[in-house]
Amino acid sequence: MSDSSELKIDITTPDGAELDRGFTGLVKGFALCTVFLLFWMTWVILGAAIPAIQTFGLGFFLSQDWDVGALIFGALPYGYGTLMTSIIALVIGVPIAIAVALVTSETFLPIWVRSPLAALVELIAAIPSVIIGLWGFFVLIPFIDPVQLWIFKVLGWIPLFGTEPTVGQGSIFVAGVILAIMILPTIATISRDVLIAIPTELRSASRALGSTHWETLFRVVLPTAAPGILGAITLGLGRAMGETMAVTLVIGNSPQFTVSLLNLGATIPSVLANQFAEALDTLHIGALMYLALALFGLTLLVNIAAVMIVKTLEQR
Amino acid sequence: MQTTSETNLSLAEDLQADLPIKRQLFSYGMTAIALLLTALALLPLFSILFSIVQQGLPQLSWQTFTTLPSPTGSVGEPDGFGNAIIGTAVMVGMASLISIPVGIMTAIFLAEFSQGSAIAGFVRFVVTILSGVPSIVVGVFAYGVIVLATKEFSALAGSFALAVVMLPIVVLSTESALLLVPTAQKLASAGLGASRFQTTFRVVLASALPGIMTGILLAIARAAGETAPLIFTALFSTSWFDNLLSPTSSLSVLIYNYISLKVLLKNIIWLGQRLWCCSV
Amino acid sequence: MSYSAPNDSGSLYPDAPAAMRVTNLSFSYGTRLVLEGVTMPITQKHVTAIIGPSGCGKSTFIKSLNRIGELETQVQVKGKVEFFGQDIYSPKVNINRLRRQIGMVFQKPNPFTMSIYDNVAYGVRVSGSLPKRALDEVVESALVGAALWDEVKDYLSKSALGLSGGQQQRLCIARALAIKPKVLLMDEPCSALDPIATRKIEELIHSLRSELTIAIVTHNMQQAARISDYTAFFSTDESQIGQMVEFGTTTQIFKEAIDTRTQDYVEGRFG
Numbered sequence A: 001m002s003d004s005s006e007l008k009i010d011i012t013t014p015d016g017a018e019l020d021r022g023f024t025g026l027v028k029g030f031a032l033c034t035v036f037l038l039f040w041m042t043w044v045i046l047g048a049a050i051p052a053i054q055t056f057g058l059g060f061f062l063s064q065d066w067d068v069g070a071l072i073f074g075a076l077p078y079g080y081g082t083l084m085t086s087i088i089a090l091v092i093g094v095p096i097a098i099a100v101a102l103v104t105s106e107t108f109l110p111i112w113v114r115s116p117l118a119a120l121v122e123l124i125a126a127i128p129s130v131i132i133g134l135w136g137f138f139v140l141i142p143f144i145d146p147v148q149l150w151i152f153k154v155l156g157w158i159p160l161f162g163t164e165p166t167v168g169q170g171s172i173f174v175a176g177v178i179l180a181i182m183i184l185p186t187i188a189t190i191s192r193d194v195l196i197a198i199p200t201e202l203r204s205a206s207r208a209l210g211s212t213h214w215e216t217l218f219r220v221v222l223p224t225a226a227p228g229i230l231g232a233i234t235l236g237l238g239r240a241m242g243e244t245m246a247v248t249l250v251i252g253n254s255p256q257f258t259v260s261l262l263n264l265g266a267t268i269p270s271v272l273a274n275q276f277a278e279a280l281d282t283l284h285i286g287a288l289m290y291l292a293l294a295l296f297g298l299t300l301l302v303n304i305a306a307v308m309i310v311k312t313l314e315q316r
Numbered sequence B: 001m002q003t004t005s006e007t008n009l010s011l012a013e014d015l016q017a018d019l020p021i022k023r024q025l026f027s028y029g030m031t032a033i034a035l036l037l038t039a040l041a042l043l044p045l046f047s048i049l050f051s052i053v054q055q056g057l058p059q060l061s062w063q064t065f066t067t068l069p070s071p072t073g074s075v076g077e078p079d080g081f082g083n084a085i086i087g088t089a090v091m092v093g094m095a096s097l098i099s100i101p102v103g104i105m106t107a108i109f110l111a112e113f114s115q116g117s118a119i120a121g122f123v124r125f126v127v128t129i130l131s132g133v134p135s136i137v138v139g140v141f142a143y144g145v146i147v148l149a150t151k152e153f154s155a156l157a158g159s160f161a162l163a164v165v166m167l168p169i170v171v172l173s174t175e176s177a178l179l180l181v182p183t184a185q186k187l188a189s190a191g192l193g194a195s196r197f198q199t200t201f202r203v204v205l206a207s208a209l210p211g212i213m214t215g216i217l218l219a220i221a222r223a224a225g226e227t228a229p230l231i232f233t234a235l236f237s238t239s240w241f242d243n244l245l246s247p248t249s250s251l252s253v254l255i256y257n258y259i260s261l262k263v264l265l266k267n268i269i270w271l272g273q274r275l276w277c278c279s280v
Numbered sequence C: 001m002s003y004s005a006p007n008d009s010g011s012l013y014p015d016a017p018a019a020m021r022v023t024n025l026s027f028s029y030g031t032r033l034v035l036e037g038v039t040m041p042i043t044q045k046h047v048t049a050i051i052g053p054s055g056c057g058k059s060t061f062i063k064s065l066n067r068i069g070e071l072e073t074q075v076q077v078k079g080k081v082e083f084f085g086q087d088i089y090s091p092k093v094n095i096n097r098l099r100r101q102i103g104m105v106f107q108k109p110n111p112f113t114m115s116i117y118d119n120v121a122y123g124v125r126v127s128g129s130l131p132k133r134a135l136d137e138v139v140e141s142a143l144v145g146a147a148l149w150d151e152v153k154d155y156l157s158k159s160a161l162g163l164s165g166g167q168q169q170r171l172c173i174a175r176a177l178a179i180k181p182k183v184l185l186m187d188e189p190c191s192a193l194d195p196i197a198t199r200k201i202e203e204l205i206h207s208l209r210s211e212l213t214i215a216i217v218t219h220n221m222q223q224a225a226r227i228s229d230y231t232a233f234f235s236t237d238e239s240q241i242g243q244m245v246e247f248g249t250t251t252q253i254f255k256e257a258i259d260t261r262t263q264d265y266v267e268g269r270f271g
């Protein structure tokens, strides 16, 4: 039983090992660079916001004065605008997005209509937001103005609709509508994937018990898909809060705070877009950085929530 | 005997009976609503496409690609946006130069070298979060890093911002392309004595290449259409691209400025079409 | 565990030297022990079959012989695996060099998404470069060796994915042969193939035996009986840990096994 005598095969020369180790180190290094970016971003924005944070504190978000000349800054109108446009976007966008998700995943239409339909909806997401803003300014505003006037006439006694709309200039409401259009593909596409992933046995079981198609959808399919759809909506919300160009072009950019949605307004991104290029004073820049930090923090939370929702979904 | 035939009869009646009218109405009503809402969702898309084609197509001319914007108010002078095309190309190119290698390397780490480790989970989490950061915040970051430091709006700052926007898109799309390469092929390569480096380059990257290219094109299209990260980093300029450290115009900011000034409706929509075509 | 050494019962060389020698091998995925106390030789220029019920660790065992299991997950190995007298788990070993010496054919054919030629040339290319002419010769002789040359010689630049399942598997064998390994490991190489393709592979194994040491996992008793010289029977104990129950010449294992579990299994009375 002499194994080794006849052959001595070289399996120990470490050729190529350094290359492998170097390459491993390299990709790891780049991956850490990517991670570092997020922390760097936080650090830079926080650092530049510090003058404003020290001057205005948390009261910044409750004060409604924004006077560049006097160096007095308050974020209320922008926070309110961001909040309200996002809410309007969700109220209008979510039902439509879910309808699109159902129509493109269920069997109401033949497959050769459904797939192109889904592709078309995804195409909306490929349009640069400045183009959507351009369309919003020239096409959507003239179209919505009569609707706004009508809302004002009928519901004007509610403070939320209590100001006469400025014709041709847009409003918080118009900005909300634009955002609804922009988050629709995000929510619809992800929800559609979630719906398609639901096992057919589940539907069959419900249909076998005598439920109609829609009864099955409402009682079985949508409840099962709910966490996934919620994740999609959360992602859509994050997108709505941070959207800049389309909103800036149709919201009227007024720093005046009013409750009415039919009035001109501004959001955090829109004021950043409007003022950053001209900001010279450290405190002015600081106030804008403070706003950016708040937006950054909010979208971070919303996106982390979305990731968590999707994670729990995967674990089930 | 009699009872069975009775049951049979009532069963047949039951089977042939229509559903209660309420349940029927609910079904038809909901289908109608869903279809209607879907049509509504597509309305803006068609409206946008229609406006662009109708207003923009007649304005097409070679000159607009090769000349500078004419001074405001002037009539009859050549009018174009050649400088914006070059500016966009330069900045997107620079951004690609940074984000594509870093992004692909990060994706290789995630897909090939991490073996499900906790670090990889964290990196993937951060990249996902990064992809959700609003592009205007990325602009603010680039402003803080480069504009505040150099005291100058510049193509460099714009490129940096666009690179940050592109990076997570490149990482996530490349990773999913790499994960599509079957493990069996990686094992076969290792079984033939290939090192990890060789397996990654000769087998994994080679067969994932089409998917990676798609992801890269997606990222480039996205960067070419971005405005928010450029308005206060690269700013704008009415002259030709000069150097990386001076303000530079771009197609998207050009459109934004035009509307801000509310001038020349037709030209703008036409610009819009160009930009949209370029990026889709 | 009964260990019946190959004896003078047949035409086999009684003292044939071992290409690989496994001593007291235990294998865990993470913290889960799946294989314990395996001791057996892989005899040079013979075919060793590994049989046993599903989940008993046959694939795990064969993957431990060229250290490919550690690519997929964290693994722990105790005991010794020697390849011509050298411990393959020693830290000095260059794992890529080792794998060039010990080829592997997998359960499902797994050609690269490249041309037939590039598939076969792959192993040669990663271990250094050869002039075009020499490479052509290597590719041809590997394809001839895998009994595939006549079928593909006019389509060498076509994608390997266009071949049939059986052809793909022979291509994978050719790819392994091209770098002239000392040992060839095969994990159920015929399980995805029809009887005719299986027959071809079996003939191939038979003809390769004069040059090459082969270890093959199979679920097919007749196949093991037909093609192998030695057989190892693996099974799990009460705590679901795999072990080698019996090793011997194939005739011994199939005709006069000592362990009752082996007898039951080879006679199809298992479970």
Ligand SMILES: Nc1ncnc2c1ncn2[C@@H]1O[C@H](COP(=O)(O)OP(=O)(O)OP(=O)(O)O)[C@@H](O)[C@H]1O
Pocket (backbone or CB within 6 Å): C029, C032, C034, C053, C054, C055, C056, C057, C058, C059, C060, C061, C072, C073, C242
């Ligand atoms: N990558 C892995 N990680 C964790 N456990 C594994 C892994 N691969 C296999 N196992 C476990 O190890 C045990 C042995 O698996 P192995 O694949 O070696 O069995 P096998 O004998 O080849 O079975 P089969 O005949 O079905 O191919 C099984 O219980 C299996 O669940």
Ligand SMILES: [Mg+2]
Pocket (backbone or CB within 6 Å): C058, C059, C060, C187
């Ligand atoms: Mg197996």
